[in-house]
Amino acid sequence: MGRIGRWFDERLQLSSLFSSFVDRKVPGNIGWFQTLGSATLFLLVVQIVTGIALTLSYAPTPSDAYQSVLYIDSTPFGALVRGIHHWSAGLLVLFIGLHTLRVFIWGAHRYPRELTWVIGALLFLIVLGFAFTGYLLPWDQKAYWATVVGTNIAGAAPFIGDSVLALLRGGEQLGATTLARFYGIHVWVLPASLLILVGIHLFAVIRQGIAASPRRKPIVAPAPGLSRREAYEREYAAEKTAGKPFWHALIKDGIVAVILLVVIFALALGPGAPLDARADPNSTNFVPRPEWYFLDLFQLLWYFTGDQEPLLIFLVFTVAAAIFVLVPFLDRGSARHPLRRPFAMAFTGAVVLGVVGLTYLGATATPAGQVNVPATAGMTSTQLSGLGVYNSSGCTSCHQIHGLGGHTGPDLSKAGFRWEAADIKQQLVTPKDAKMPSYSGLSGQQLSDLLEYLTGLK
């Protein structure tokens, strides 16, 4: 330590604190997977730094927000800072998800780290809150419509839906009050909650020590007659004895941070942060699609209709969030190794498959109303008008013909070959399948034209 360093240290007494932090022993078998947590922390810092910079030139009112974002993009380094904020946000959602997954698979949420999990799960929800509120701020088309849909999803909750929606929007309508509110939540309420919880989370991680990777055979032979606390302390002490100083692990954390920063800069300088046309509440041809991390939930809404929807909102958003936060009290037991927790691993696999699958379906879904099945040569005029009915009645939302349309219902490319006209008619007017809506509202002429068209598909 140089003279200046000593001057400060004599006044602040930091070196002993610093040494006890970086020289403390951690289990020897922690490796690359344990960098996910520090990567998440790194991305949070990136978000805070760039976010603060963005507030210097941003105005949270509908009349000015979009212009101020254009202004940011035209200011030197503005587009870069906004690009970093945008891409780092997406990576943050990804990495906090991977970090959570890693902790669960490693069984690191178990005694004595239950509270660390609970705080971490709350942090995950806060990050999603950041994503949802930050999304609206540019006041472009994508922002506006994603917020219309998002707030309405919350508003569909049973009993409290209306109040939740008014709380989110700052009234019943989506406008000036909504934007001011989302901004305030995004830059004050959530960051304050985040900093407090991150503080507790990190404090717990340092006080408890990093969990050792689970072993199939314990590092010390179990001794009978010990309490849970004693047995844990004995085992963790053995892990630390065989362990390494924390600064060894920091090497990997540093490498991951540098890689992430390079990726973020590449994305910010390459594609940059997108900006749609200015929000237009009166556009009728915009196709609302959320950012990728909400696509799974958006896609899920296909499968629940009408009366079931409040139930879905309640189940997915409330019960699932509660289960997620309370995982350490539901997944108990002493075995931490994934191979000894087959049920928990099967459940994890199912959740991951579900999220990835729904995201994929959501990303590739054809927007209804945007597809028109074209006419083919040799069609009669009746069939042509039937095709008009088909295209305009929302059939393409769920059915494919020659590769165009949705996937929810059966492919109709060979409808006339597969089904009798009477069966098709029955399915249209009084469907047996609950997912198929009744088209009894079509006029007799429309119905017969449509049937003529469908039975002609062979």
Next chain:
Amino acid sequence: MSENDPTGPVAAGGELSRRRFVLRSLATLGGAIAAALGLPVLAFGSAHAWQWTEEAPAELIETSVPPTLQSDAQTPVGKLLDFEVGIPRYVVVDRPVVDGWVRADAPIGVYVVRKSDTEAVVFDPHCTHLGCPLAATPGSNAFVCPCHGGSFDTNGDVTSGPPPHPMFRYEVRIDGGDVVIGALQSEV
């Protein structure tokens, strides 16, 4: 706190009970200060959830699904006879709206469907499911939602998909050949 409390000062009964009294009083005071500040802050922050639209007229729509800025002004949207019977047409008109602290004439889009020589219905152009924008493609007689495949006929009734209600309508009257809209209605 027991007298054997290792974290407390070693003191005889009088000093200890004074310490306890002071600490408890301070904790109570802290709670009172937090409540005095916190209650108005929370009440202000959540006012919209328990105090419904102080500015908005009573007749306005009860559901909040459509994001449309609302108005109870009487606004002409066009001559009835200029619309084709049964064919929806999209019209954007300026209406006086209250949006938080903003009072302005804002462009509001509506679908007008003429029913006969004396009657027309005017719809809000948002899906009743989650508020996505409804498209009426040229030549079609349906409103289709690009989000989850909801569709409606020209009466505003649901023909497919998840929407739980028919399309939202405006109050309509015909005045001197003009189609004039009033407030948006929750129920048809």
